[in-house]
Amino acid sequence: MKTVEDINAKIRKGDVVVVTAKEMKEIVSQIGAEKAAKEVDVVTTGTFGAMCSTGAIFNFGHADPPIKFKKVWLNDVEAYAGLAAVDAFLGATKPSETREFYGGAHVIEELVSGKEVELRAIGFGTDCYPRKEIETTISLEDVNQAVMINPRNAYQRYRAATNSSDKILRTYMGTLLPHYGNVTYAGTGEISPMNNDPEFRTIGVGTRIFLCGAKGYVIGEGTQHSPPFGTLMVKGNLKEMRPEFLKACYFPGYAPSIFLGIGVPIPILDADLARATAIRDNEIKTTIIDFGVARRNRPVVREVSYAELKSGKVEINGQETRVSPLSSYYLAEKIMKELKKMIEKGEFFLTMPVERIKRSEIFKPMKQKEIRIVREFMTRAITISEDVSIEEAAALIVKNNVNHLPVVDEEGTLKGIVTSWDIAKAVTKHAKKVSEVMTRDVVTVFPDDPIAIAISKLEKFDISALPVIDAKRKVLGIVTSETISKMMEVS
């Protein structure tokens, strides 16, 4: 049993043993977890992928006369200014208002590579901040703080994507070819930080990490954190970042985004952590989901392991389908090696979390305004059987003041429908029974259907009522355009 203090003492002395997550798998398989825990002090993990939930907080200093931002743009990309006078948050996926294929990510990249960007702002013009507009150029050297603060990074694992539809889909998971033409997936599997410490014993609030070449920190669980689809919220100084570990990108048909490099050192405190860092791609499972269905709950096509995904080919419905990663293994490995070097050189010390992040959490869907369903609009149906006379049907219509009579058998199963119009026609045709004039091909709805479906059926078939039935076609009630209009007006 080691402590992080023991390990930091070794870093100071220069005899710390650091291996990459890739190397650790081999070590544990050769000498076992117990022995590996004694020999290895730190395992470095890494990931490099597109992480949309990324941005940076800037403080630009005060102008003279001073301004309180109402709106602010950096290279025509708007940053959020609802903070103090000259603070702003620039999001990576915010598109430029003037340039195509350019967004917040590109501004961040240009700043990190030492370039100047144009700042344009309008102000409220208050007594304390009288200025109403400003235009200037700034670089990272000119601003007070430039801190990357990312609500959600470093997904532990992610759902792979495919497309069953007959159209090409341009998504944040890349281009998905029709008819299951390809699969794309994100994450670095067995070398990805959170997969190497799935209990989050050493990755938590306050853990020092490698963030795009700078020393950064985990500041909490990321948004949508839902282990084993865990995420991290991180921060780091933009001024210390290196351009090779940060790359702006643009997903056609989606938005700008940014590739980030994140490395997390895992202190090997005991055999359990050694065992955890020995995890292999074949043990890391995810699902392939179908982006061809544009709903929140996209259908699962199949379960798959990162080992299969990394092989470059997976089978879908008996067909071999080619797979594209979205994360760069090359750069993730480079980050593991870079972090290893920094620790060995005594430039990077480890921290233990001051608070652990949750090991289980549910990722809730958005609470939406209640979807109104047919049941709410349903009224009692006056039913009739098909061998009833036209006179009796007419009497029922008049007595109940309705226009529609669903025709049912003894069990209440729907057989047809007659309307007051049908009865009028029956008189001119000298028909005797309901069965002679009823419509047999009835358009129906289910009680749990959204009311929007009922409305579109009424419009499509140019009718004024729909019998509401259950799965066995038993009539439960009726929904009429009259009732819908009345109830919609009220609400």
Added chain:
Amino acid sequence: MLLLLRFNAKTVREPIISLTAIKTGALINILKADVGARRGEIIVEVPDEKAKDVEKAIAEMGVELHEITKTIARNNNCVHCGLCVSICPTEVFYVNGDSKIELKTEKCIHCGACIKVCPTNALYFPI
């Protein structure tokens, strides 16, 4: 060999490819065709041993002809993610032993699918 054929208002109406195939007996594989009312561009693949005959036959019919030697190329923007790998119809892209994305450019058929897909704008056709 890959050939780029440029048709003008007159030649675009002629069955140039069929005539050339009959004349030379060469198996001509059309890789990309962009044919309009008054002009057109077609990229074809022809067997190397028949290339001379094909070039001659096409040129005689008044079609502008260029040999394509430069295929897909990559700049420093590449982060080696591999999104191009499953998009390319001829498997130009592959992951090498260092987890880097490498290109077998000789397989490129100039479809341009990868260019549109690359998130860092790292792929292009050199002019």
